[in-house]
Amino acid sequence: MDNSKVGDKRHLRSLMTRHKLLEVAKEIFLEEGFQAAVISQMIKKANIGYGTAYVHFKGKEDLLIVLMENIMEQFYEIAETSFFPKSKDEANHIINKQANAFLKMAEAERNMMQVFEQAIGISTVISDKWKAIRMKFIQRISKDVVYAQQNGLARAELNHELVAKGWFFTNEMYLWEIVRNEHQSSIEEIAQTITSVYFEGLYL
Known part of the structure; x- marks a missing residue:
């Protein structure tokens, strides 16, 4: 055989x-x-x-972590969108599109994301996993900020890691609001507003 x-x-x-x-x-x-x-x-x-x-x-946390990774991978694909803008307008368009897709994904995956939110509040293992996921996003955003700074599109004096954290936390706050179905405005309006605030603060 x-x-x-x-x-x-x-x-x-x-x-x-x-x-x-x-x-x-x-x-x-x-x-x-x-x-x-x-x-x-x-x-x-x-x-x-x-x-x-x-x-x-080993347990239910292990199972949930894999389910979390599978869903967050879809979110991460949005963050991985090719970011090599030649102009401010192009950068604004890409960022707005990413924010929109990210928040729409939260709506599409609402039920499972509600389970994740509950688990993050209860389990240290899941909470640590979420912190690791968050860091992955922040590092990716940080890379995009550096690109914009090096190409004369964004303010070079700003700390790219702090900017990346601020942008991710803004998106995350609205993500959970959408997951809880507590958002008052449309996803398009939220994405447009947060993009404008972020963009005007960072870009020249």
């Missing part, structure tokens, strides 16, 4: 088990919320042996 084929089958089965557990975990988190969700309930519903399940995930 070909050992590589056996290995491939085992690997495929392992991936399928992991995927099944994540799917079921998502369902249960959405039904129960983070606090009430129990991993044993997830394992039972996925119809997977306990031993097998614990090979993949």
Whole structure:
């Protein structure tokens, strides 16, 4: 018997088990919320042996972290938009488009984001994960600010890391407001307003 084929089958089965557990975990988190969700309930519903399940995930926090990474990756793709503007107008257009897409994503993923917000407030592990996600965004924004400064589009005397933090925290504040469905204005208006304030403060 070909050992590589056996290995491939085992690997495929392992991936399928992991995927099944994540799917079921998502369902249960959405039904129960983070606090009430129990991993044993997830394992039972996925119809997977306990031993097998614990090979993949140590607990419900592990499961939620993967679900968080999957969703935040979509947000991060927005932050990764190519940023090489040749003019102020072009920079303004890209930034406004990013802010809009970022906040629209919060609306699209509202239900799962509500579970994340609950978990961030309860679990240190999830809270630390969120801090790491936040830092990834801030570093990316910081890179864009440096590009604008080096190309004479933005004020060079400003600390790019502080500017990046300020911009991300503004977006994050509105993100959670949208997740809670507490926003009074349209997403377009919010994006336009925060972009204008940020842009006028940073760009020459």
